[in-house]
Amino acid sequence: MTDALVLDDVHKSYGNREAVHGISLTVKEGEIFGLIGHNGAGKTTTLRMISTLLRITSGSIQVYGYDVAKEPDKVRELISYLPEDAGAYKDLTGRRYLEFIANFFATGAEKDAMVQKGIEIADLGDRIDSKVDTYSKGMMRRLLIARAIMPSPRLAIMDEVTSGLDVINAFEIREIIRSIAASGVTVVMSSHNMFEVEMLCDRVGLIDHGNLVLLGNPEDLKAQYGAKSLEEVFVKVIKGAEGSQ
């Protein structure tokens, strides 16, 4: 299987403060990979580096063989990044917003097909023609998921994708993620919801204070730590790390 994403000893410093201390990991094509960790552990920083938003201090990141630092334009053609709490342009309708994004990827019939696909994923009914600032949080998130998925990216990067959503919306979004992964799209996501990660992800990486302290599939990790859930693994690892400090 092709390597969709390779992180090799990635460091990120803000001035004298190092936020990410040498993370290395590989994500295979079609895999759903979950990054977990407490607030400020370095998850978002890592996702932003993969998404070409932040510069890498040292080490390298490759997306389908393209170096993020050297060929960011190539990487941007392959990825789709959905930031945490992202919004859309409030004066546009849902449809207009999808058209605005589609214009960057395609023209003519191809673009129309892309927008149609987005509308279907968003599944907002008539409200697709309402202005974005009238949307609820769940509707907004569905629109943005649709925006992220409709150009058929090869790597979808999603930061806290279901945070703050109700049960139904969260469930539907997880279903969407499952279906796109089944179609061959690689997904890298971060989440605080351990049950979601356990249900959805093929493999997880636990980041603590900028270090990747755990990597594997949820079942193996549970067995390794004699835990009933991924949440228990998380608590044991973090508490253990704090105890050893």
Place this chain on the structure above:
Amino acid sequence: MTHLTNIVKKELRELLTPGSIASVLVMVMLFAGLGGLIGGEVDKAKALPVFGIANWEDGDVTLEDGSEWDAYTYFYNVYLGANVPAEEIGNYVKKVELTGDIHDVMTENGISALVVLEEGFGEMIESRMSGAVGIDRPVVYEYYLYEPTGMFGSVSSTTVSSLVALLSDNLSAFLIKSSIEDKSQYSFLAHPFYYGDKYLNTVVNGKECSGVTPQAIASAVSSSTMMIPIIIMIIIMMVGSIVISSMGSEKENKTLETLLTLPIRRTSIVTGKIIAAAIVGLVYGAAYMVGMSFYMTNMMNPLSSVAGDVSLADLGIALTLTDYAILMLSMFLAIVCALGICMILGAFAKNYKSAQTMTMPLSIMAMLPMFVIMFSGWYGSGMIIKGVTFAIPFSHPMIAVQSLMFGDYTLVFAGIAYMVVFAAVAILITVRLYGSDILITGLGQSKAVQKFRKGRCLEPRGEHLSSPRAVFYPDSMNKMLIVIVAAVVVVAAAGAAVVLLKDDGKQVRDVTNGVQLVAQQNMSDNLFSLYLGQDGSSDMTLIDAGGTFDIPGNPVIVLVAKNPSGDISLKGSKIVIPSTFENDYVSIVLPNTSADAPVIQDSKTAVIKFTPNGSAAVNMGVFVTNYDS
């Protein structure tokens, strides 16, 4: 704490941010500086004019009774009366030889005003006085070189014109005193020579315009150009606010992060934003231009007949189509420069609210040249102000209006070249910023800010590096801003002090309004009054204003101090009236008389006797000075 105070405190904390306080302080500084600028211009305008006098040799008038009058001496005495040291008067009233073209002579002598006595001036007066028939009155011509300056630029020419009017009054008074009782001469005696607009020439841009005063030109120029700096300022502020706010809301809604991960070039994002804002700017500009022109037309119409209709086209300084094209180019570049600055500022904005604060430096940069151009004009400004104005790119279309009128294309093109370079650099910096982390993380993560925090020991100890507090320290940030605000306060206070002190020092205040009004303030009536009358007479006239007084015989000046803070005394030949103003005292200058030393009569009264020096009129000035010399 009551609920109300709790709410008030919370609201104040939100509203009185270091940013908002800093913006208020900067505005205070700006207006203080502006006050200084206007004050400086007013001082300049009020200052004694420098002018030339030609054919001064012909200004001697000797009457049959032996009394003498001389035009140059008159001007000399006026300046002496205004406390100009005798040896320096030649720098103000320059004797000029008419060796060729009058305007070349003026340029060579560095003067913008020239008074020319008609050849044979004195002889013509003398002939008329001796009853000769068929001799016309002589003429005093005035020549001006129009200089494009700010609001008060033409005032010094007004002063020269009024000096010529006073010369006429003075000669008239002199002639009346010695005249024969011939009623047919009254008109001549009242107006012994011709002068005024009919005999006045102003050179504008190398073109001679007769009968047009520099102030008429200045008012025509300012009424047609004044709105351009205002419009440019409004456009810059408006467009700047659009771009910065757009950046702020993109960050707040996290749409920028999405945009930056799409397969689009950074230059396309930057250029797209600039082009859209520039289009909006031009639309606003056109709308304001139309609106303002209606407003100005309606406002100026009733005034234009008073000011005298001066057509700029007739003067050869109206803008041509090419000039308008150059002006539009200059305006367009100024907008692009403004947008470049805004994109840079916008990159640092964290959200919509902080973006609003970010527009402040831009507003100041736009207001500063507007005030400079309106009040002192480019050509009337000093080197430092010129340097600052030139460095601000938005100044150039404002400067260009007048420069184009007066054919100074070098300045206009230098401005355009500067703006092109400025815009290119600004766009390059913006593109670089778009490739950096600052756009995502803001300033809080930059090395410089972190170094500052470390240097100031503001980093909280023991805090975990990756805790949210470590990512952005609101307290440390506030402390940093407080330091900045404190620095701004100190600078503002120093600036205000400079502006206030400027009004003290060695300024001369004329309280009885001699010939040259310098400033009438503070000490006038509540400190002393001045009476004039005949020696020994109790019938004294209160003098409160006016330049010349008829002196009936042996006059006496009695100075009565009304509310001195102590006894009046003599200091040399000057009378000291103690006042609340330290070192203030009064000196009396009687230029064309011989005056005895003042005599102190009592704690409030001093008397000066003097004899008119062959003249029936005395130009008198009483000055309050506050320096000890």
